Amino acid sequence: MTAADLARVDVPLPVVAEQAGACAVLRDAMAHTRSPSDQLAYALDAYLVTHPDVPVSTDDDYPAWAADLAARTANQTRRTS
Template sequence: MTFTPRAFQKPAPRIEQADVPLATLQQQVAAIVTGQRNAQLLTEAADRTASPSDRLAYQLDAWLVRHPNAPVAQLADYPAWAAEMTARENANRKARKEA
């Protein structure tokens, strides 16, 4: 008995389901190539910079370009963040005036 992966056990989808207009395919390929080029440029920039923080930023940008559907945090995920940052800024200003 041979092992058959579950993905290959059911009949393959009909070719008509995979068919798309040529213009759509060209746009998709162009977007993939552009994304790969941008990720490569960001990776090269990360390799050339001497700044650790820039290196991290370039590497994160390259990862996000390679994974455009990755979930990223939104401001709505942290509703109290803006108010907290404002309070800290105000406290720092007050502390500098008193010093």
């Protein structure tokens, strides 16, 4: 067996390190919950961390929702201040 040509790796080392750290945090969180929905959420988070090209929606896809969330957040901030 021959060693892999590391020049072909297309993910920069700092990105790999960041992904590894995030996955470790998610694995730890999964290990400390008994909630199936939490475990699923952590597993999906880990998938998204390790697959950054997966298409996900953004605020631009739902402008009314983003504006509503901003308004609710502003109202909560005013009440707690």
